[in-house]
Amino acid sequence: MKKIFKLFVFLVCVAPMALWAQDDPKLTVSAKKQVMVGERFQVVFEANAEGKHFTAPTFEGFDVLGGPFTSSSSSVQIVNGSISRTTKNTYTFALQASREGTFYIGPASLTVKGNKVASQSFSITVVPDDGSHAAPSDKGNGNQGQSQSSSDPQVNGKDLFLKVVPSKKTAYVGEQIVLTYKLYTKVPVSSLSVEHVPAYAGFWTKDITDNNGGSLRQSSEYINGVEYTTADIQRIIIVPQRSGNLTLDPMTIECVAQIRTQGSSRQSNDPFDIFFNDPFFNRNIANVRKELSCNSLNIEVKNLPENGKPASFAGAVGNYNFKSDIDKTQLKTNEAFTLTLAVSGTGNIELLQMPEPTFPPDFEVYDPKVTTSYNHTANGLSGTKKAEYLVIPRRAGSFDLTPVEFSYFNPSNGSYTTLYSDAYAIQVEKGTGSESEEGGIFASNQEGIKYLGSDIRHIATGNPRLKPTHSSFFATPLYFIVLVALLLVFFILLMVLKKREMLRQDNAANRNRKADKVARGRLKQASQYLKVKDQDKFYVELSQALWGYIADKLSIERSKLSIDTVSETMRGKNVPEDLTQQFVDTLNSCEFARFAPGSADEKMEDLYRRGIEVITKAEKIL
Amino acid sequence: MKRYTLLIILSFAALTMKAQTETLNEQWFEQANAAYNAGNYDSAMRLYERILDTDVESAPLYYNMGNAYYKMREYPMAIYCYEKALKIDPSDDDARTNLEIANLAIVDKIEPVPQSFIVRGWNGMKHWLSGDQWAYVSLAAFALAFLAAGLFLRARRTGLRKLGFFGGIAMVLVFTLSVLFAAQLKRASLTQDQAIVMTPTVTVKSSPNTASVDLFVLHEGTKVSLLDGADGWSKIKIANGSIGWLQDDFIRPF
Secondary structure (H helix, E strand, C coil), rough: CHHHHHHHHHEEEECCCCCCCCCCEEEEEEECCCEEECEEEEEEEEEEECCCECEEEECCCCEEEEEEEEEEEEEEEECEEEEEEEEEEEEEEEEEEEHHHHEEECCCEEEEEEEEEEEECCEEECCCCCCCCCCEECCCCCCCCCCCCCCCCCCCCCEEEEEEEECCEECCCCCCCCEEEEECCCCCCCEEEEECCCCCCEEEEEEEECCCCCCCCEEEEECCCCCCEEEEEEEEEEECCCCEEECCCEEEEEEEEECCCCCCCCCCCCHHHHHHHHCCEEEEEEEEEEEECCEEEEEEEEEECCCCCCCECCCCEEEEEEEEEECCCEEECCHHHHHHHHEEEEECCCCCCCCCCCCCCEEEECCCCCEEEEEEECEEEEEEEEEEEEEECCCCCEECCCCCCCEEEEEEEEECCCCCCCCCEEEEEEECCCCCCCCCCCHHCCCCCCCCCCCCCCCCCCCCEEEECCCCCCCCHHHHHHHHHHHHHHHHHHHHHHHHHHHHHHHHHHHHHHHHHHHHHHHHHHHHHHHCCCHHHHHHHHHHHHHHHHHHCCCCCHHHHCCCHHHHHHHCCCCHHHHHCCCCCCCCHHHHHHCCCCCCCCHHHHHHHHHHHHHHHHHHHC | CCHHHHHHHHHHHHHHHHHHHHHHHHHHHHHHHHHHHHCHHHHHHHHHHHHCCCCEEEEHHHHHHHHHHHHHCCHHHHHHHHHHHHHHCCCHHHHHHHHHHHCCCCCCCCCCCCCCCHHHHHHHHHHHCCCCHHHHHHHHHHHHHHHHHHHHCCCCCHHHHHHHHHHHHHHHHHHCCCCCCCHHHHHHHHCCCEEEEECCEEEEEECCCCCCCCCEEEEEEEEEEEEEEEECEEECCCCCEEEEEEEEEEEEEC
16 A cells, blocks of 8 residues: 555656566465464465466365455656566465465466466465464454564463363252353453353253343452453353263353554654554554363263152252242132242252142142242352142132142252142132023033042942852752752643643533433423423423534533524534524524414424434434 | 651751851951951951851952952952952952953053954853853743743633743743853853963963973963963963963962
């Protein structure tokens, strides 16, 4: 910039030139011969003539951050009347060394007026970063006239370092540890940024850094009699979640230290330099960027002891108080009450698992409203966790709320402690109009049986119905006796029935057999009445002989005896039609003569004859 | 005459003795139940055992013993007692329920081989009543069948004769089934064809020989069917159909 300014002055002041002198075209390269890993540097190719088709070498082993940035300038010089003109084209590359070693950089080429010009090849040695390397700051402020000193000022590792301070190095699982990352410095530090945060594998973490307005809390501390300014960069609570020897990898920060340089070492005749190097503009301070890593840390995490671990233990580690509160214990159905459980104390209150109360099954319980309030001190987190249960009893009655159990492990004395909440007796009265509120019908009040547990059914009581071992009624002699007895009863019954039937049948056969005999007896009697001409008695005997005969023969009951039944029964028994007709006619005439007396003797004789005839005929067929 | 008097006195004495044991047993049963209700399962168990020692048994007795064992968390014995109760009275619904609950408390859970619906229906019907009850049913059906036959043979009215015919067929069917059920249940109660594993862990072998191949492992409380036996070994089959050999010391047959 200053040079261009000077050139400009020169060009304005000096008359235009008449002669041009020009050298052979050349391509030169300039770069550092030795760099450190991670260092940024420039490689500049300079040509003294206008050219085309610049081809860059491959910068193997380096990261090309930018380029080629081209710039050109030309100057004309008149020395003792001879005019010389200089043209300068530069091609600049910004590189960063990525790994150690010696790297060969090939030639770059440029075509100048049809001739190809190549630069020299060269090699760069990359050396490991010695840790004290501080990259020159490119954040220089505008009013800081001096930007980078050519000889990089170094910050001594003893002047500026990072340390991590744990509150304890052995802990139980779940016990909180406060880690403080402290920066110790003897030089002013203008800015810092955290580059690498440890992974904290196996830990639950909570950052509790005081961030009041972005400035760090500073204090001073003596180490081996040397005063350091310390700043807490980060304060973090870590809670181990598993046992074992857990390693924390170091934190890395990058900070810019401000280092006073050794006065204004550069003396220059240049009036501009003198002007710009004025102490007013130049505070002689170098901004040195430095990466700092703290020590890595081993923390031995112990398992919680198994013996004496209460059943209600849910992982709480610390030192706690446990309280419960209820807003009312006497209420009506469908009114709500609030049960509040509060755990307060020191420990990982944020991850604390609240104990859960058990309510009677008829209580409607809503999910608890859990509020956590905590603050952090040098000892770690402490605070209060509250769980508020809104509970609505739906049925009347008196209920007991059993005490809630809360257990924690106290790492300071290495033992478990169990705390109990208060027990409450709750009286629920039947609320008025609750049915109508719930829909006004009884059905809405019904509910399915809730099974609270399962158990075996109760024992049998009463008569044990004991009997000798391995006794069974089936196929015992008694069983067969009963079977045979039943069989006998049946056959006896059957035989009795049969006998009665036979008796009945015998009766009919008798009558049949004797019918002829009886009839003939009656007829004989009738013939005697015929001889004495006793009409009435004759007809009675005759009709009785006929009726009696046919009734006995056909097994017709006397009460059912009539002309119709007789003819019907005779037809049913396949008696020839003429005989039936004859028999019926005889019966009719006999009846007629009986109730219409006064007929002649011949008629009586005739009827008597016909009676004997039909009985004889019938006897043959029936 | 003197001889008869002696006989009468003797038989009377025998009867009273029998009655005395019966009342004593019932007293013990009541005492045991009271002890059970009070939670003294141990003393309840002793009283139940004392009743068993008088050579009597019953489904309620085994059922109560099963409950007492269950409460004492001796699940294999509880299962054994429930199985005994069910053998005497397969219609005991309480014993069946408690057996299922006790079976949940043991280690082995074996998927049984599914039975055909005919077998299930047959067994379901068989388990409606106990063996003795089936015997009574068979006698009743026998009597009714003959009554129906008599009706069919001798009734004058057709309706009654029809009733006699169909009723008789039905009763013959009932008689046949109940005789079969009673016979099966009696045979089951007299033969010990099942057993409960009593040792916490036993290895079932491929042959009755300790040196033979280990087939599978059973745990206490598991029911096995006994197929065969020889020299202190039993050939067993578990519910899923696997077969192997177990030493008799490990199991309790019923």
